[in-house]
Amino acid sequence: MVRWELTKFKVEKTDKNILSFETKIAIPETYKTITVIYDGKQLIVGGSELKQNYLIYEIKSKLESLLESSLIKELSRHSRNEEYLRGFSLTKISVYPEGTLANLHYVYNNKFLEFGSVLVIPPYKSWEKLCKVPLTVETNAVSNIKLFYELLTEICRSGVRINIDVNNVNKILEILLQKIGV
Amino acid sequence: MITIQCSKKFIQSFFIETTVKEPIYINGVPIYDLYLEKYPQQEYLHINGVRAKALPGGAHYQIIEPKLFEYFNEICQLFNDNTDIVVEDESYLPLSIQVNGKYIFEIEHAGTTFTMNTELGLDDIRNIRNKIEGVFKGKIIPLLKEVRLHG
Numbered sequence: 001m002v003r004w005e006l007t008k009f010k011v012e013k014t015d016k017n018i019l020s021f022e023t024k025i026a027i028p029e030t031y032k033t034i035t036v037i038y039d040g041k042q043l044i045v046g047g048s049e050l051k052q053n054y055l056i057y058e059i060k061s062k063l064e065s066l067l068e069s070s071l072i073k074e075l076s077r078h079s080r081n082e083e084y085l086r087g088f089s090l091t092k093i094s095v096y097p098e099g100t101l102a103n104l105h106y107v108y109n110n111k112f113l114e115f116g117s118v119l120v121i122p123p124y125k126s127w128e129k130l131c132k133v134p135l136t137v138e139t140n141a142v143s144n145i146k147l148f149y150e151l152l153t154e155i156c157r158s159g160v161r162i163n164i165d166v167n168n169v170n171k172i173l174e175i176l177l178q179k180i181g182v
Numbered sequence: 183m184i185t186i187q188c189s190k191k192f193i194q195s196f197f198i199e200t201t202v203k204e205p206i207y208i209n210g211v212p213i214y215d216l217y218l219e220k221y222p223q224q225e226y227l228h229i230n231g232v233r234a235k236a237l238p239g240g241a242h243y244q245i246i247e248p249k250l251f252e253y254f255n256e257i258c259q260l261f262n263d264n265t266d267i268v269v270e271d272e273s274y275l276p277l278s279i280q281v282n283g284k285y286i287f288e289i290e291h292a293g294t295t296f297t298m299n300t301e302l303g304l305d306d307i308r309n310i311r312n313k314i315e316g317v318f319k320g321k322i323i324p325l326l327k328e329v330r331l332h333g
Contacts, residue, residue, distance in 0.1 A: 135298075135300070135303070135304060140293075144273070145296075148296045148298075152304050152308070153304075153308065156304050156305070
């Protein structure tokens with residue numbers, strides 16, 4: 001199996017209900033980076049359109065699921081505006097021989113919540129331990145320290161959901177890697 | 183802000199700012215904005231730099247000193263080493279913790295963004311938060327109110 005590295009993973013949905021997705025997978029052996037883009041209609045894998053509808057449907061449903069995260073719902077509680085954007089992405093991706101660490105970045109309108117580093121590839125199995133390990137947390141969603149502490153509690157309450165999100169990322173990548181032939 | 187310095191599970195020093203409705207007279211001058219302090223190696227309460235016992239009504243302050251320091255010791259019991267804690271004075275929630283001069287927990291607030299860096303897990307942070315908030319809201323502040331050293 002060829003070694004690969006994730007360098008980008010970002011999914012968004014705008015107020016026009018348009019789902020967009022971009023991921024980049026680097027193959028160090030060949031110095032190539034494969035970009036996958038979904039613009040709401042077409043799924044372009046490495047420059048070619050993927051026409052298998054069932055695969056697109058499967059990827060789309062997992063992307064939609066990422067945008068239904070309870071942490072995005074939590075962010076929506078702190079936004080006074082009508083929804084115009086929701087998003088999920090991986091940031092500060094670092095690849096190690098044991099796996100890939102990244103921050104999970106959730107967005108609702110102009111509010112964001114980011115925390116990490118957490119093991120995203122392969123998916124971390126002990127999510128009940130999420131709140132027993134050091135995490136960096138950053139957000140612009142709250143206006144005072146009390147609400148910030150409430151958000152920390154919400155991260156711990158959402159351990160199962162975060163597990164589902166990370167599994168979805170892995171399943172999407174699995175489908176794409178099969179398609180790419182990696 | 184409130185600062186607390188612990189050493190081997192016991193209170194070394196603290197600093198609390200407070201505003202009172204009825205003034206404390208220091209050198210005959212009515213003062214509403216107070217800072218309460220305990221200095222390292224001294225088992226006395228100081229108000230705006232003056233030993234509390236020496237102020238008018240000082241006997242009341244002296245009576246609460248052991249209880250007050252005992253409450254701070256409850257917070258310090260959480261930490262084995264030399265520990266500096268900064269607590270927000272409205273919510274009584276911890277903002278930073280340094281152990282032996284090294285930050286193990288810090289919340290920064292810049293513009294609209296809060297950032298937390300820590301070597302602790304969120305479960306540990308919750309336990310520390312609950313203890314500090316509980317001791318302040320349930321013990322220290324009511325005690326200070328009793329002798330009119332708080333709001």
